[in-house]
Amino acid sequence: MARTSTQRLIFGPGRLRNALGPTRLDLEEQRPRPPRGREEEPTMKAGEHTAALLDWWRDVATVDRVDLAVRRADGEMAWHRERRITSLPLSWLRAENVRGADVYVRPARGWDWPLVFLDDVDRRLASRIARRYDCAVVETSPPGGCHVWLRCARPLAEFQRARAQRWLAERAGADPASVSGEHLGRLAGFKNWKRNGTWVNVLAVTANGRSWEPGAVPDLDREPDTMRPRPKCPTRQSRVHRPHRDLSPSGQDWAWVCARLERGRDPDHVRQQLVARARPRRRGDAERYASRTVRRAAHHVENQGHPRR
Secondary structure (H helix, E strand, O other): OOOOOEEEEOOOOOOOEEEEOOOOOOOOOOOOOOOOOOOOOOOOOHHHHHHHHHHHHHHOOOOOEEEEEEEOOOOOEEEEEEEEOOOOOHHHHHHHHHOOOEEEEEEOOOOOEEEEEEEEEOHHHHHHHHHHOOEEEEEEEOOOEEEEEEEEEEEEOHHHHHHHHHHHHHHHOOOOOOOOOOOOEEOOOOEEHHHOOEEOEEEEEOOOOOOEOHHHOOOOOOOOOOOOOOOOOOOHHHHHOOOOOOOOHHHHHHHHHHHHHHOOOOHHHHHHHHHHHHHHHHHHHHHHHHHHHHHHHHHHHHHHOOOOO
């Protein structure tokens, strides 16, 4: 059962603190100095950040199954799907992280969950959301880049989460490329090797019994068109008259990205692969080019009505 009578906050590197009822404190406030003669509280350990996030998911957001993904330095992805949140291979994850792998998590696909995800939210805005709604705030790239896992008033299917996340991202200035409904977030308590090994820390977990109501999202409950007919195998004649294909390097990248998104591949993983694919050609512009291409392709695929599997 979700705890609705307390708000639990983490400030900076300090330990988890409990306070009865809603608090007026902002996440930007500094922790108070300890009384004279007392030592300051020790810094939270990595395992405590991991536990704080997973406990909130289980106890407040009622998520009991998760998908884990590890992206190794060579780009290889290793998955553990539909794992019980109480029996995750945390020792294996830490060993992978020490060797330079990034560690990701999401609520298990194929289930309805009362949880939506926002990526790259400004720290001050994330703090305001945490004061208003039940959510978990995870800092992934200081200064200021945060994940926000927001508890909803009702469970949402993946396509509903995608629409809710897109609607919220426009209003919160969050990353519009991370709104697929099944996007992976970084697991707290592990290093972010994309940001030179900085730690991914929980900044706040709140449980005030105030969930976000997604009813204002347009077409939230309209099911996507999953009956789109598959094209028939092209005949010799149809191959002659097929529309022109862009065979430039950028055109080939576009077709490559769209094909993977249509098959349900994780957009962040596709983006990372595109960075490696385009770097010899785009050099220092590869990151921006890959993010823009994947963002546009995700919008294109969604508008074309391709179901994500």
